Amino acid sequence: MSKVGKVFWISLAISAIFVVWGVAAPKNLEYISNEAQSFLTSQFGWFYIVSVAIFLVFSIYLIFSRFGHMRLGKEGEKPEYNRITWFAMLFSAGMGIGLIFWGAAETLAHYAAPPEAEAESIEAAKNALRYSVFHWGLQTWAVYTVIALAIAYFKFKRGAPGLISSTFEPLIGERTKGWIGNVIDIIAVFATIFGVATSLGLGASQIAGGLSFISDIKNNFTTQFIIIIIVTILFMASAWSGIGKGIKWLSNANIVLAVLLLLLTLFLGPTQFILNTFIATMGSYVESLPSLSFQTGSFNDNFNGWIQSWTIFYWAWFIAWSPFVGTFIARVSKGRTVREFVIGVLFIPTIFCAFWFIVFGGSSLFQEINGINTGLTDLAQEETLFGLFEGMPMSSVLTIIALFLISTFFITSADSATFVLGMQTTNGSLNPSNKIKMIWGIIQAATASVLLATGGLNALQTASIVSAFPFAFILLFMVVALVMAMNEDLKKEKSSKSKN
Template identity: 40%
Template structure:
C-alpha cells in the first residue's frame, strides 16, 4: 500500500466497515453504543467534565500569558480573512445547523423538564437559559479553540503538515511521519466521519419536516434521500471552488440570513423580555459557571446531567478535530490572544443571543400566552419545533422559508468544511487537498447519511459519537502538554533573538559614541 495514501485507504475501509455493521447488524451496534454510553455516563462522566474545564483553562492561559503575542504564522503574516467573515465561517463550519435545530427545542425542553426544581415555572425558565448557555458557551468553543490554536501554531509557524499529528511533534518528533502519526490521523478521520454524518442526518430530518410543514411533502426516507443527494451535489460543487470562493460567500450569506431571522423574531416577539433574559442568563451563567461545569449529582441518579450536559460536552469533544482543523486553516496570521477572543468569546455571545431570542420567545408563548401546544410539540418531535414556533408569529410562512434556507446553507457549509478537512488529513496534511479526494469523501458522507436515515441508525451513531469523546479527551489533554512545550521553546528562541538584537544595538551605540564625541570637539 502506498504510504502516502495509507491514511486515506485505512480510514475509508474502517468507515465503510463501521457503517456496514450499522446496516446488517443495527440492533447489535445500537446495543453496543447504548451500553458504552451508559458506562461512560456512570463511570467516566467526571472525566469528561474535568477535561472540558481543563481545555477552557488552558485556552485562557494561552490568551493572557506571554504566549498571547505569538502569531499563528510568521511575524510578518496578517489574517487572510476579515474578522466578520472569519467569525461567520466559524459558525458555518461548526454549530450553525445545530443552533437552528435546537434554538427552540432545547430551552423549552429544560423549561418543561429542568435539572432541578419545579417544571414550567419562573425558576425553570431561568434555569433553562442558564444551562443552555453552559452547553453552548465557552466550554464548547474552548474544545474547538484548543485544537484550532494548536494546529495553526504548528502548521503556520513551525511549517509542519496540516494534520493533527503535527501537534504532537514536540513529544513524538519525526515519528509523526510514521505509524504513530498515521494512527492519530486515522482516528481523527473516523471521528470526523461519525460526527458530520450524525449532524447532517439531523439536518436532513429538519429540512424534511420543514418542507412537510410548508408544502405537505411526505416525511419518509425517499424524500430524505432526495434532499441528501441534491445537497451533496451542491456542496461538492462548492468545495471544488475552494475556501476563498464558496465558503467565504456562503458564510457571509449565512450571517446575513441569521441576522435577518433573529431580527424578525426579536422585533415581532417579546423584545424587552428577550433582552432581560439575555442579560439575566449571562449573569446566572457567569455566577454559577464553576458549579455547573462540575455538577455530577453523585447522590442522585444523574439522569438529567447524563442526558444533556455530558452528552453535549462529549459531542463538543467529538467534533473538536473537525471544527478545530477547519478553524486552524482559516486563522493564519492572527495572534493567539486575538484567536482566543474571536474563537471562544465572540461565538459564545452569538450563541447566547440566538438562544435568548428563540428560546425566550418560545417560553414566553408557553408561560405567558398559554400556548402549551408548543411545549407538547417539542416533546413529541423536536424536528417540527422551530416551524410550530413560527406558526404563532405574523409572516410565519416567510420566517419558516427563511429558516429552511438558513438550515440548507448551514448544511452545505458544514459538509464543505468536513470534506475539506478530510481531504487535508487524507493527503498527509496537504493544506489544499485535491478535488478528487474531497469529492470521494463527499460521496462517502452522503452515502453514510442516507444509510443512517434509512436504517434509523442515527441514535446509535449519536451514541457512538459520544463514545469517541473518551479517547479524544485523552488525546487533547496530551495535546495541551505538547502545545505548551512547543510554545515554550518558541519563547526561548524569541528571547535569544531579542537579546542578540539588544546587544547588537548596544554595540552600535558604543561604536558611534566616539565618532560623535570627535565631531563635537571639532565643532
C-alpha cells in the same frame, strides 16, 4: 489525484465496514453502539466533564500568560485578514445546523423536563435558558480554541503540515511521521466523520420535520434519506465542476440569512422580554459557571441521567466536531497573537450563541407561558422551531427562510467537512482532489443515513459520544505538546534578543 497513504486507505476501509455493518445488520449495530454509549457515559462521564473544564481553564490561562504575545506565524508577520473580516469568519464558524435545530427545542426540553426544578415552572424556565447558554457557551469554544490554536501554531510558526499528528512533534518527535502519527490522524478522521454525520443527520431530520409541519409530507426515514441524497448530489455537482464561487456564495448567504432570521424573530417576537432575559441569563450563567462546569449529579440518579443525555452528549459532539471547526479557524487566523486569537475565538462566538438561544428559546418560553401558542413542548424536537414561527407574524416567511438556511448549512457543511477529511488523509494537502472529497462526501452521507436508520437522534448522540472518547485524549496531549512548543520557542526568542 492528491497523494494518499495509509491514513486514507485504512480510514476508508474502516468507514466502509461501518456502513456495510449498518446496512447488513442494523439491529446488531444499534445494540453494540448503545452498549458502548451506556458504558462510556456511566463510567467515563466525569472524564468528558473534566476534560472540557481543563480546555476552558487552559484557554483563559493563555490570555494572561507569558505566551500571549507570541504570533501564529513568523516574527513580524501580519494577520491575513482585518479584525472585522476575521470576526465575521469566526461568526460563520459558530453558525451551524446545531444552532438552528436546538435554538428553540433545547430550552423548551429543559422547561418541560428540568433536571431539578418543578416542570414548567418559572424556575424551570430560568434554568432552561441558563443551561442552553451553558451548553453552547465558553466550554464549547474552549474545545475549538485548543485544537485551532495548536494547528495554527504548528502550521504557521513551525511550518508543519496541517495534520493533527503534527502537533505532537514536541512529545514524540519524528514518530509523528510513523505509525503513531497515523493512528492519531485516523482517530481524528473518525471523530470528524461522526461529528459531521451527527450534524447532517440533525439537518435532514429538521428539514423533514419542517416539511411535515407545513405539508402532508411524512417525517420518516424515507423522507430524511431522500433529503440526504438530494443534498449529496448538489454537493457532488459543485465539487465535480469546481464551482467554488457557488459554495462561497452560499456561505455568505448563510450568514445573511441567519442574521435576518435572528433579527426577525427578535423584533417580531417579545423584544423587551428577550433583551431583559438576555441580561438576566448572562448574569446567572457567569455567576454559576464554576458549579455548572463540574456537575455530575452523583447524588441524584435523575439529574445524572439528564447530564448524560445533554451535557455529556454536547461535550462529546463538540470534541468530535472540533477537527472540522478547528481546521477552519486555524486557516483564517494566521498572523494573530495567541492572546488576540484566544479572546476572539473564545468570547465572540460565545456571546453570539448565547444571544441566539435566548432569542429563540426565550420566544418559545414566552409563547408557552403566556398561552399564545401552547403545545410547543409536545412537538417533536425537529418541529419545535416551526411551531414557534406559527405563533408569530410572517410565519410562512420565517419558515421558508429557516428551511432554506438549514439546507444551505447542510450543503456548505458537507463541502467544508469533506475538504477537512481530504486534507487529513492526504498528508495535510491544502488542495485535496475532487475525487478524494467526493469519496468522503459519500462516506459522510452514508454514515448519517445508517445512523438515522438504526436509531434516529439517539443513534446520532451515540456516535458522537463513542467517537469523541479517544479523541479527547488526543486533545489533552495536544495541550501538553503546545505548551512544550511555546516554551521552546520562547527560549529561542529570548536567546536571540539577548545576542542582539
